[in-house]
Amino acid sequence: MVKIVDVRINGRGGQGAVTASRLLAEAAILEGQYVHAFPNFGPERAGAPVTSFSRICSEPFTEKTEVYNPDIVVVIDSSLLGEVQVVEGLKLGGTIICNYEGKIESLKYYFEEVDSKIYKISGTRIAREELGINKPNMVMLGALLKVAPVVKLESLIKVTKERFKGVIGEKNAKAMKRAYNEVEL
Amino acid sequence: MINPIVKGMTGDEAVAWAAKQINPDVIAAYPITPQTIIVERFSDYVNDGLVDTSYIPVESEHSAMSACVGASATGARVFTATASAGLALMYEILYVASGMRLPIVLAVANRAFSAPINIHGECTDQMVCRDASWISLFGETAQEAYDETIMSFKIGENPEIMLPTMFGIEGFIVTHALERVDTLPDKAVKDFLGDKRVIPPCCTFNPFAVGTFGSLVLQDNYMELKRQQEEAMHKAYYVTKNVMAEFSEISGRNYEIIEKYKLEDAEYAFVSYGATAGNAKAVVDRLREKGEKVGTLKIRLYRPYPASDIYEALKGIKAVSVLDRSATFGSPATIAQGDLAAALYGKEDVPTLHGYINGLGGRVLLLPEIEQIYEQSKNYHEEGKALTQDWIGYRR
Amino acid sequence: MKKKEIPIDIQNWHINKWGTEKLPIGGAVPFHSSYGYKTGNWSARKPFVDQEKCTGCLNCFYYCPDSAIEMQEIDGKYVAECDFNYCKGCGICVQHCPVNAIEWTKVRWHTK
Numbered sequence: 001m002v003k004i005v006d007v008r009i010n011g012r013g014g015q016g017a018v019t020a021s022r023l024l025a026e027a028a029i030l031e032g033q034y035v036h037a038f039p040n041f042g043p044e045r046a047g048a049p050v051t052s053f054s055r056i057c058s059e060p061f062t063e064k065t066e067v068y069n070p071d072i073v074v075v076i077d078s079s080l081l082g083e084v085q086v087v088e089g090l091k092l093g094g095t096i097i098c099n100y101e102g103k104i105e106s107l108k109y110y111f112e113e114v115d116s117k118i119y120k121i122s123g124t125r126i127a128r129e130e131l132g133i134n135k136p137n138m139v140m141l142g143a144l145l146k147v148a149p150v151v152k153l154e155s156l157i158k159v160t161k162e163r164f165k166g167v168i169g170e171k172n173a174k175a176m177k178r179a180y181n182e183v184e185l
Numbered sequence: 186m187i188n189p190i191v192k193g194m195t196g197d198e199a200v201a202w203a204a205k206q207i208n209p210d211v212i213a214a215y216p217i218t219p220q221t222i223i224v225e226r227f228s229d230y231v232n233d234g235l236v237d238t239s240y241i242p243v244e245s246e247h248s249a250m251s252a253c254v255g256a257s258a259t260g261a262r263v264f265t266a267t268a269s270a271g272l273a274l275m276y277e278i279l280y281v282a283s284g285m286r287l288p289i290v291l292a293v294a295n296r297a298f299s300a301p302i303n304i305h306g307e308c309t310d311q312m313v314c315r316d317a318s319w320i321s322l323f324g325e326t327a328q329e330a331y332d333e334t335i336m337s338f339k340i341g342e343n344p345e346i347m348l349p350t351m352f353g354i355e356g357f358i359v360t361h362a363l364e365r366v367d368t369l370p371d372k373a374v375k376d377f378l379g380d381k382r383v384i385p386p387c388c389t390f391n392p393f394a395v396g397t398f399g400s401l402v403l404q405d406n407y408m409e410l411k412r413q414q415e416e417a418m419h420k421a422y423y424v425t426k427n428v429m430a431e432f433s434e435i436s437g438r439n440y441e442i443i444e445k446y447k448l449e450d451a452e453y454a455f456v457s458y459g460a461t462a463g464n465a466k467a468v469v470d471r472l473r474e475k476g477e478k479v480g481t482l483k484i485r486l487y488r489p490y491p492a493s494d495i496y497e498a499l500k501g502i503k504a505v506s507v508l509d510r511s512a513t514f515g516s517p518a519t520i521a522q523g524d525l526a527a528a529l530y531g532k533e534d535v536p537t538l539h540g541y542i543n544g545l546g547g548r549v550l551l552l553p554e555i556e557q558i559y560e561q562s563k564n565y566h567e568e569g570k571a572l573t574q575d576w577i578g579y580r581r
Numbered sequence: 582m583k584k585k586e587i588p589i590d591i592q593n594w595h596i597n598k599w600g601t602e603k604l605p606i607g608g609a610v611p612f613h614s615s616y617g618y619k620t621g622n623w624s625a626r627k628p629f630v631d632q633e634k635c636t637g638c639l640n641c642f643y644y645c646p647d648s649a650i651e652m653q654e655i656d657g658k659y660v661a662e663c664d665f666n667y668c669k670g671c672g673i674c675v676q677h678c679p680v681n682a683i684e685w686t687k688v689r690w691h692t693k
């Protein structure tokens with residue numbers, strides 16, 4: 001059976017978690033893959049913890065549920081770490097990518113009992129430096145593609161540039177490439 | 186088959202895109218979650234001049250459907266969309282539309298009824314309208330949402346039918362989920378539907394053919410006119426079949442009024458509609474891997490109910506579990522199970538039926554739960570239970 | 582006053598009691614069909630237009646819910662006239678006449 005990849009993005013309202021899961025899915029569609037991507041809707045406001053999902057597979061699939069057992073969890077905001085169970089439902093041996101400024105060792109401290117690969121990226125710093133604002137959503141996707149190539153970086157850059165026309169798209173593309181290279185285990 | 190243009194769209198966007206390609210004459214709509222994106226996108230298209238549609242913003246769904254009725258009576262091609270409470274508010278005018286034989290097309294983003302207030306997916310809203318003499322379809326994916334929008338016009342507008350059509354896609358899980366949609370080129374949609382509605386004589390309301398619509402009809406003729414609707418519904422079954430066959434040809438996607446999945450040698454089966462069918466298929470795949478003989482049947486056309494097709498498909502199966510994502514209370518069977526029981530009653534070699542109300546208010550029916558249903562229906566069959574009705578996926 | 586007649590096929594509809602197959606779909610009725618439906622004997626009062634007083638302002642013509650008022654040309658002047666075959670006797674026209682040209686009169690129906 002062909003493997004379905006489930007990605008969950010944990011973020012805060014306003015950080016672009018929804019946009020990120022959508023663009024990831026659009027990139028997959030661009031490559032001819034099949035997707036089901038949607039945010040978990042509820043009473044979300046700016047700043048509240050939100051999740052959104054992308055389910056990606058190279059073959060058509062019929063599942064229509066939320067993602068309960070993700071293969072990959074992307075944490076856009078490190079302040080979520082103590083607040084919500086970002087590892088909830090994560091598959092054994094799954095992947096966590098976290099936007100974290102500190103040392104990787106201190107990040108691992110949060111996930112002591114979790115059997116998963118933990119990656120760290122200074123997403124906020126990259127976003128501040130490259131974009132000028134704290135919108136690390138696309139940066140995190142750049143890092144994601146390095147550790148789990150669900151889609152090609154070029155496809156993601158292409159849909160990003162389509163979504164954010166002009167200079168913002170260019171900046172995001174650059175930030176993604178940088179994140180792609182800077183992610184650490 | 187026409188080469189598709191692949192797009193990434195949510196269910197709502199797919200419906201709006203199809204409506205844009207159809208370019209109806211009039212849209213009258215009122216926003217309600219999770220349908221809002223349909224009319225929101227469409228109003229963008231109107232604003233950008235991509236369509237020639239008159240967009241009538243109204244103050245309620247009751248008015249929306251009323252405006253649609255008026256517009257459709259003039260011979261216009263009319264589209265609208267709603268959900269849940271909005272559909273309930275339209276309910277009165279639904280009967281006016283079907284009684285006046287106006288082929289309006291209505292997209293329903295299936296959502297739970299209040300109270301308690303809930304914005305998520307559940308099909309009760311469309312199910313309660315099943316007797317309103319509207320042709321009723323369910324869609325499983327954004328792709329089906331797109332295709333059914335186009336097909337609905339063709340079915341309802343057939344001069345033999347002249348009945349309004351509604352199709353439902355479930356809130357959020359389909360309406361707001363991004364999926365891959367193979368769209369047709371504008372021209373293919375135009376060719377499929379024709380530029381304008383075909384208007385049978387004596388059925389329009391315009392300066393050149395004056396008439397009275399929706400007039401007072403009492404004991405003298407009322408029953409005859411209702412009987413006409415029933416006969417049109419009956420014909421709609423054949424017309425839908427033909428339209429789906431025609432659409433399958435141009436789109437390359439196989440459409441049938443019911444979708445059979447691995448039913449040929451199945452001993453047990455699920456019956457469902459809408460997005461639940463997708464999950465049922467996934468479970469069937471899992472169970473088949475374990476060597477279980479199980480299949481699933483998806484009802485795409487709910488009204489007119491394709492009773493004979495369903496009987497043919499389910500004949501010889503031991504037990505059927507109906508996954509019904511709509512609520513009914515104090516009823517002897519779930520809604521879909523009740524219809525199914527009526528369709529199979531008195532026939533030979535029919536399965537036993539077990540109905541499961543699930544997924545209310547956006548609760549997800551998990552795949553392991555569907556597997557559990559399968560095990561249970563096996564047990565029931567062995568115990569010789571013929572008809573049971575239960576809820577699944579709630580806390581005791 | 583012009584002669585009002587139901588088109589022949591609609592007469593048939595009433596007389597022959599058309600069934601499901603023949604009735605126009607959706608009960609959409611072509612115009613002129615209500616000519617056969619005489620409602621003139623529904624009331625105890627009728628409006629009589631004093632054609633001397635009438636200024637032809639058309640108020641009664643527009644307000645009559647049954648379109649029972651007809652405008653007639655008499656000596657080069659348009660005046661209102663009520664068609665008692667269809668007037669239901671609601672009295673609206675009487676209320677709306679600005680010059681009180683319509684008299685609201687009791688009628689006695691003679692039974693044969």
Ligand code: SF4
Pocket residue numbers: 627628644645646647648649650663667668669670671672673674675
């Ligand atoms: S009484 Fe009523 S029905 Fe008769 S002419 Fe006057 S307005 Fe018309």
Ligand code: SF4
Pocket residue numbers: 630634635636637638639640641642660661677678679680681682683
């Ligand atoms: S309202 Fe009076 S004045 Fe005017 S047309 Fe009628 S009868 Fe004549």
